[in-house]
Amino acid sequence: MHRFRIANMNCGGCAKGVTAALQQADPLARIDIALDARAAAVMSAVDAARLEQALRDAGWQAERIPA
Numbered sequence: 001m002h003r004f005r006i007a008n009m010n011c012g013g014c015a016k017g018v019t020a021a022l023q024q025a026d027p028l029a030r031i032d033i034a035l036d037a038r039a040a041a042v043m044s045a046v047d048a049a050r051l052e053q054a055l056r057d058a059g060w061q062a063e064r065i066p067a
Helices: 012-025 048-057
Strands: 002-006 030-034 039-043 062-064
Touching (some): 012 030, 048 062
């Protein structure tokens, strides 16, 4: 499980954009968005660095949350 804090995610539309960016990196990912915490938990076989880069490439201010 990978966890990310996404500073500029603050609405439902943002959550959809974050989900789309993550699914582009891994179409099979299971994604749980916590909008109030501005966080995403991702169950994926793709490594965290690649997911984080996909978020950043899509314009999200993402940083990994240590386990």
